[in-house]
Amino acid sequence: MGLIKRNMFIAFLVLLAAAGLSGCMRILADDLYSLPQASEEYLRLQWHIDSVLRDGAEFSPPTSGPNRQSVQLKDLNGDGDNEVIAFFSVPGDSVLKIYIFEMVDGDYAVAEIIEGFGTAIESVRYVDMDGDGVMELVVGWQLGAALKHMSIYSLIDFHSVLLAEVVFNSISISDLNGDGTDNVVAIRLPALETGAVAEVFTLMPDGEIISSEARLSSGIETISRVLTGRLADDAPAMFIESEGMFDGGGMVTDICVFQDGLFVNISAIAPSGISEETVRTDIYSSDINSDGIVKVPMPRLLKAQSETQYVAIDWYAFDSLGFSHLALTTYHNNSDEWFLILPFDWRGRVSVRRENTISGERTVIFSLIAGEDGPFEDFLKIHRLTGDMRMARARLPGRTILRVEGSAIYAFELLSEPNSFGLTLYEELIRENFRLIYSDWLAGTL
Numbered sequence: 001m002g003l004i005k006r007n008m009f010i011a012f013l014v015l016l017a018a019a020g021l022s023g024c025m026r027i028l029a030d031d032l033y034s035l036p037q038a039s040e041e042y043l044r045l046q047w048h049i050d051s052v053l054r055d056g057a058e059f060s061p062p063t064s065g066p067n068r069q070s071v072q073l074k075d076l077n078g079d080g081d082n083e084v085i086a087f088f089s090v091p092g093d094s095v096l097k098i099y100i101f102e103m104v105d106g107d108y109a110v111a112e113i114i115e116g117f118g119t120a121i122e123s124v125r126y127v128d129m130d131g132d133g134v135m136e137l138v139v140g141w142q143l144g145a146a147l148k149h150m151s152i153y154s155l156i157d158f159h160s161v162l163l164a165e166v167v168f169n170s171i172s173i174s175d176l177n178g179d180g181t182d183n184v185v186a187i188r189l190p191a192l193e194t195g196a197v198a199e200v201f202t203l204m205p206d207g208e209i210i211s212s213e214a215r216l217s218s219g220i221e222t223i224s225r226v227l228t229g230r231l232a233d234d235a236p237a238m239f240i241e242s243e244g245m246f247d248g249g250g251m252v253t254d255i256c257v258f259q260d261g262l263f264v265n266i267s268a269i270a271p272s273g274i275s276e277e278t279v280r281t282d283i284y285s286s287d288i289n290s291d292g293i294v295k296v297p298m299p300r301l302l303k304a305q306s307e308t309q310y311v312a313i314d315w316y317a318f319d320s321l322g323f324s325h326l327a328l329t330t331y332h333n334n335s336d337e338w339f340l341i342l343p344f345d346w347r348g349r350v351s352v353r354r355e356n357t358i359s360g361e362r363t364v365i366f367s368l369i370a371g372e373d374g375p376f377e378d379f380l381k382i383h384r385l386t387g388d389m390r391m392a393r394a395r396l397p398g399r400t401i402l403r404v405e406g407s408a409i410y411a412f413e414l415l416s417e418p419n420s421f422g423l424t425l426y427e428e429l430i431r432e433n434f435r436l437i438y439s440d441w442l443a444g445t446l
Contacts, residue, residue: 045108048101049086060089060096063142065123065171074126076100076155078133084108087121096121096141100158111158116151118143127173129203131181136163136203138184140171150186152201152209163209164201174228176200176236177258187216187223187240195273196220198240198256200263212263214256218273219244224251225284229294231257232327235320237266239285239294246279253278253285253296257320266322277324283313288330289341293317295327303369305353305376312342333364334437336384338410341433343424350423351376360387368421379416379425382434385409400427402434410434 049071053059059070073082084101094117102111114137122140129136129152137153137160150168154161168186176183184201188194196216203209220242227239240254254275255267267275283297295315302310310331317327329347332339333354342350348369355363362384367376385393386408394401394411402410412434418426 041103041106041108045084045101048108048110049099052086052088052097052099057088057090057097060087060121062087062121062123062140065125065140067124067126072124074135076126076135076137077158078135083111085124087124089120094118098124098137098139100155102158112155112160114139114153114160116141118149122148123171125171125173125184127182127184129181129184129201129209130205130207132205138171138173140168150184152184154207163203164211166199170223170226172226172228172238174236174238176228176238176256176263177202178236185226185238187226189223190220196242198238198254198263198265200258212261214254214263214265215268215273216240216254216265217242217244217246217252217268217275219246220252221245227285227294229287230292231255231320232293232317232325233319237294237318237320239296241284243282246274249280251280251282255296255318255322259320266320267318277316288315289328293327296324303351305351305367308353310352312347331364332437333382333384336362336364337437338382338384339435339437340382340430341435343429343433345422345424360390361385361393368423377416377421379421379423380412380414380430382412382430383410385411400431402431403436405436
């Protein structure tokens with residue numbers, strides 16, 4: 001079996017499995033005792049795809065984005081049946097082709113061919129932008145090492161119409177105006193004459209596509225991450241996190257929302273043109289306490305008990321007018337994979353240090369700062385215990401088990417009476433505020 005045939009056979013086994021899992025075919029008991037056979041429909045599809053390959057094309061699957069297979073299944077017109085979308089390139093002339101096959105009278109037929117030019121198909125997304133049940137096709141074309149074009153195509157009756165085309169560095173899909181349909185956002189880094197922008201595309205019910213641009217912070221060099229979520233007043237927003245050269249840190253978050261039909265950056269401040277309140281070191285924004293609101297983190301140095309520096313993280317929630325408030329404060333122990341939400345009355349009054357003097361036991365000690373320069377009065381220990389004796393050590397007098405996670409046990413002990421020193425402090429508080437760390441919110445390690 002030749003290489004192309006072998007790859008096609010594997011591809012169709014995947015397609016066959018997908019069809020079976022989606023309920024598109026029935027499997028009888030007798031079939032379990034026979035070798036798997038490709039259906040006549042898929043054999044016909046293979047013949048059509050082989051015809052494209054025999055004409056000199058090669059498979060050219062999208063190189064990034066959520067959909068990266070050479071042959072993909074998607075219901076594009078909302079009739080309940082999947083169409084087949086296949087991606088090809090023509091060697092030597094930079095021609096890229098997207099074939100759409102539909103089922104007609106028991107056989108597949110070419111419904112449409114979308115052509116582009118470039119070195120690769122960068123990405124493809126299927127988006128119903130106007131809620132009519134028909135998918136728009138959002139295609140990224142790679143034109144060179146650093147140049148990419150996004151094209152949005154209408155596919156009504158499988159007749160492709162180019163709705164918009166723009167240079168981009170990053171694409172995001174989300175319902176940003178709250179109308180129940182998705183918007184397409186193209187983010188562009190600074191060019192020779194323009195700064196970085198986020199341009200949002202909306203498809204109106206009459207088929208007209210409109211766009212609006214929000215200018216991003218001056219000084220952006222790379223886009224790190226794009227996150228969509230809710231603001232403190234429940235408005236949808238896009239959090240665009242970028243790296244560059246800024247006073248106070250190398251990361252900035254631009255918060256963009258719809259206001260009166262326009263896409264605006266509510267965090268950038270004139271005349272600097274920078275979202276100054278969100279400039280920081282490399283920590284991603286997150287819904288850190290899972291209350292449905294995305295917060296922007298701002299690290300803050302704690303008063304040191306030694307030459308080692310420790311930080312707390314203040315998390316700020318923004319509303320749709322750009323006003324912020326402190327939502328919560330956390331201390332993160334990244335090496336031991338846990339964090340603690342700190343009560344507000346600990347702010348400015350608490351320091352931490354670490355102890356690793358016992359094998360298999362790593363401890364963080366929280367201390368009250370009694371004066372400007374101390375003394376420091378210890379009131380809480382949190383332990384991460386590993387090794388053969390971890391359970392015995394977790395049950396030592398005064399210790400309470402917080403979590404058993406794999407080969408590690410987390411435990412704590414109060415070193416003073418509840419609510420002593422005028423601090424909010426009791427066992428249930430520690431249990432409720434203790435969390436394990438998940439890596440999606442963290443870009444670097446503190």
